[in-house]
Amino acid sequence: MRNTPGLHLICLALAMICSLPGCNLTQANTQNESPTNPPIADGSSPMKQETFRGTIVYKTLEGGFYALHSQEAQHFTLKDLPTPFRRNGLIVDVTGYIDNNAITITQYGKVFVVSSVIIIDDSQVNSIGKPHW
Numbered sequence: 001m002r003n004t005p006g007l008h009l010i011c012l013a014l015a016m017i018c019s020l021p022g023c024n025l026t027q028a029n030t031q032n033e034s035p036t037n038p039p040i041a042d043g044s045s046p047m048k049q050e051t052f053r054g055t056i057v058y059k060t061l062e063g064g065f066y067a068l069h070s071q072e073a074q075h076f077t078l079k080d081l082p083t084p085f086r087r088n089g090l091i092v093d094v095t096g097y098i099d100n101n102a103i104t105i106t107q108y109g110k111v112f113v114v115s116s117v118i119i120i121d122d123s124q125v126n127s128i129g130k131p132h133w
Helices: 005-018 025-029
Strands: 050-057 065-070 074-080 091-099 110-121
Touching: 074 091
Parallel strands: 074 110
Antiparallel strands: 050 065, 050 091, 065 074, 091 110
């Protein structure tokens, strides 16, 4: 068998494709998911929508993230929080679901995927967590 550069490239490409563990093709099409119909966590039933009242808090860890301190003394890392609500000290009712499969570096409570927000009180907002426009 003759040694050709084309064969080497094909073998290299195959080796690279086969070495991608954990790739999930379903992650590429997440834009069509509706917030009211969240993705299924374990394949059996839709995630439960919940509403919490609490305070939006800006945390500076690793470039910053927004969290919720609920009135029930729970802490959540917020995912998909719309930009107009990224205000430190804002008291809100936030609806969404807890994503028990999410992994973050924040280590700040469970990840709460936001589907809607209602402002209750903005009198305590301060400039610590300026929105990233």
